[in-house]
Amino acid sequence: MSAVKKSKTYHFNNDWEEEFFFCMVKDKCICLICRASVAMPKRGNLERHHKTVHKNYEKDFPSQSELRKRKVRDLLACLKKEQAMFTRPVKQSKAATIASFKISHILAKHKKPFEDGSVVKEAFIEAGETLFAEFKNKTEIISAIKELQLSRATVTRRVEVMSQDMADQLKHDIMKSTYFSLQFDESTDITDTAQLCIFIRMVFSDMSAKEEFLTMIPLKGKTRGEDIYDVFFNFVKYYKLPIYKLVCITTDGAPAMIGNKNGFVALCRANDDFPSFFSFHCIIHQQVLCSKVLNMEEIMGIAIKIVNSIRARSLQRRLFTLQLENSELAEHTDLVLHTDVRWLSRGKFLERFQELLPEITAFMEERGDDTKMLKNEKWLTDLAFLTDITMHLNTINFQLQGKGKTIIDMISAINAFKIKLQLMIDQLKRKDLKHFPSLKARIPLLNYDIYEAELSNILGQFEIRFYDFNKLANIASFMSYPFSCSNIEELATEIASQFNMDSCSVENELVQIISDIHLKATASDTKFWCFIAEDKYPNLRQIALQLTTMFGSTYLCESAFSEMKIIKSKYRNRLTDEHMSSCLRLALGNYVPSYEKYAEDMQCHASTSKVTL
Incomplete structure (x- = not known):
């Protein structure tokens, strides 16, 4: 059997550009003069073509002459110009597509309607006409702007694609994470559709954590515990959520969520697919509920009635605002309304009411209203106390709010406030009012015992809730701070009970870590648990990871509902649940979409829509 003959490979020599007027374009050898191509870049092929077809070039452009070199450069430039004629439109269309994605992302980030893309394009063109008026390439710039694809339908598609990409990035991180926790809350949108909002916090092997919007699931029917459980479990199966990594579920404390038998949390615990997990009632909700034990409804009732009589009537509000503007003592020009659904409402309402009390009294007297209560010393003293204590409660509320708050931060804030409450009770017994500036101005007080009892009631609620x-x-x-442990056996028993661990192995790790001199040197480092060897302290490192991932509140869900009200407003009430979820993901997510990847994966076209100016 004859041996297979090897094919010979020929390589183009750069000297042939000047010698035979040939160059390589990708895998083809092209004649610079007539654009003919030869099968193989062999010297003989190039020489035969040149001397046969272009023999006059040897006379007109002698070999090794400067004239010949200049002619080769001109022909190469001409070829590149011809190539650019085809590649430039493709590059421009690709750039326009990437810009379209970026603008669509900005629109979604700022919760703007899809049709605002056309407004952006129109504004861009108008601004370009002025900004680039003196530019030599103004026509090219305006032409590039006009190629932007920003119609309503296009922006909608862009939002869908980017939302899916961010969801894929989130799923990749969930799979890579060691543990995760979830927070749940439910609210209704403008069309009275109940929406179940879910956020996730993931922790990774290097102790880093991420908080992300997971999903928004519509509840078309009832919102009982079993209904919430059914839609969530269907999402788990569809999304292939690794539920075995679940550490904690935090809810708003509604009966549908925390009911003993048919509540959402109880149904999750009853499912064998779910691991043993912690569950918490939102710490901010509980703090607000603690403040409701204040026996000051009479004070609030009268204050709300007075403010509503001014703010709720257009004429009265204008007259009162005019009075404040003409007053040299008033720092504000309007009153604040109170609403129970806002966490900080009562404190801000009372603070403004207390500051404007002289102006309110004068305004009511001028219009002939009874102001006897506003001059009653007992009522004014109670108002001052209520203003001071609600401001303290607002301070702790602020500390509990925000992104990235760990459960350790929240427990620390609550414990600090309980100590502060006890301190204020002890100071009231000594008639020390340093923490009650409004109350201090009402000296002499009628009865300190009433206010001590109110503070004791709040402290009792904090202990219980x-x-x-x-x-x-x-x-x-x-x-x-692991080196402050005084009772190893008691702590080991507590850890083993809460985290389902072996008490003996936990004790051994506690003894080792407390005695580790090298680790004591890094005790003050915020990344202390990153230095802990997993093979040496597996239980303690696992606890650190789980505590890092726990949610203490439903703050993120509450914030998302505020964003939802803006996105799906009365002007966009036909927005579908899928598009609303996509807009929320872009508005709340921290991931950056892969703009260039989208443009590579799709056929880019310039915009064909006309902008009317």
């Missing part, structure tokens, strides 16, 4: 968080207080304290 935060029982679930108190169970983790000692463990959280140890994880914050």
Whole structure:
């Protein structure tokens, strides 16, 4: 059997450009003069073509002459210009597509309607006409702007694609994470559709954590515990969520969520697919509920009635505002309305009412209203106390709000406030009012015991309501500073009970870590648990990871509902649930979409829509 003959490979020599007027374009050898191509870049082929077809070039452009070199450069430039004629439109269309994605992302980030893309394009063209008026390439710039694809339908498609890409990035991180926790809350949109909002916090092996919007699921029918459980479990199966990594579920404390038998959390615990997990009632909700034990409804009732009589009537509001503007003492020009659904409403309402009380009294007297209560010393003293204590409650509320708050941060804030409450009770007994500036101005007081009792009631509520968080207080304290442990056996028993671990192995790790001299040197480092060897302290490192991933509140869900009200407003009430979820993901997500990847994967076209100016 004859051997297979090897094919010979020929390589183009750069000297042939000047010698035979040939160049390589991708895999083809092209004649610069007539654009003919030869099968193989062999010297003989190029020489035969040149001397046969272009023999006059040897006379007109002698070999090795400067004239010949200049002619080759001109022919190469001409070829590149011809190539650019075809490649430039493709590059421009690709750039326009990438710009379209970026603008669509900005629109979604700022919760703007899809049709605002056309407005942006129109504004861009108008601004370009002025900004680039003196530019030599103004026509090219305006032409590039006009190629932007920003119609309503296009922006809608862009939002869908980017939302899916961000969801894929999130799913990749969930699979890569060690543990995750979830927070749930439910609210209705402008069309009275109940929306279940879910956020996720993931923790990775390097102790880093991420908080992200997971999904928004519509509840078309009832919102009972079993309804919420059914839609969530269907999402788990569809999204292929690794539920075995679940550490904690935090809810708003509604009966549908925390009911003992048919509540959402109870149904999750009853499902064998779910691991053993912690569950918490939002710490901010509980703090607000603690403040409701204040026996000051009479004060609030009268204050709200007075403010509503001014703010709720257009004429009265204008007259009162005019009075404040003419007053040299008033720092504000309007009153604040109160609403129970806002966490900080009462404190801000009372603070403004207290500051404008002289102006309110004068305004009511001028219009002939009874102001006897506004001059009653007992009522004014109670108002001053209520203003001061609600401002303290607002301060702790602010500390509990925000992104990236760990459960250790929240437990620390609550414990600090309980100590502060006890301190204020002790100071009231000594008639020390340093923490009550409004009350201090009302001296002499009628009865200190009433206010001591009110503070004691609040402190009692804090002790009762935060029982679930108190169970983790000692463990959280140890994880914050492991070398302060005084009773190893008691702490080991507590850890083993809460995290389903072997008490003996936990004790051994506690003894080792407390005695580790090298680790003591890094105790003050915020990344202390990153230095812990997993093979040496597996249980303690696991606890650190789980505590890092726990949610203490439903703040993120509450914030998302505020965004939802803006996105799906009365002017966009026909927005579908899918598009609303996509807009929320772009508005709340921290991932950056892969703009260039989208343009590579699709056929780019310039815009064909006409902008009327």
